[in-house]
Amino acid sequence: DWVPHDAKVRELGTGRTRVETLAQLGRKPRLVPAHTLQDGINAARQILPLCWFDRERTGHGVEALRQYRADYDEKERVFKNQPKHDWTSHAADAFRYLAMAYREMRPKVEPPKPKHVWVGQPDGSIRSTLTVREMIERQAKRRAAE
Numbered sequence: 054d055w056v057p058h059d060a061k062v063r064e065l066g067t068g069r070t071r072v073e074t075l076a077q078l079g080r081k082p083r084l085v086p087a088h089t090l091q092d093g094i095n096a097a098r099q100i101l102p103l104c105w106f107d108r109e110r111t112g113h114g115v116e117a118l119r120q121y122r123a124d125y126d127e128k129e130r131v132f133k134n135q136p137k138h139d140w141t142s143h144a145a146d147a148f149r150y151l152a153m154a155y156r157e158m159r160p161k162v163e164p165p166k167p168k169h170v171w172v173g174q175p176d177g178s179i180r181s182t183l184t185v186r187e188m189i190e191r192q193a194k195r196r197a198a199e
Contacts, residue, residue: 056084090136096155
């Protein structure tokens, strides 16, 4: 269960945090990392192409995402840096938290370590998968270890 970063705040009535309450109910709450509004909006933009929405069951939420927009300052005639707070805000915030949680859920894949392979060529020469610099660095490490 992904919860907002402020779920660690103690409730006045119970004295427990929402995270503690969820844990007592057998859930496994994880905190969505604290982030700026703009970082969350950018994360939502990145995840949108990966999403599929059921038209009938998520119509209200999809419409809220469509209409989520920056607030407009009539006096200055510019868009503000903050989104307009209206009926779309809660759905957009929920989607923003989903996008931030998705970033945390993705497995951290380390690039494979290159293998040193010698490859014989048809002309009789031998080619290495290492660069000359990598070969020199390996040789220096071997000499230092001796």
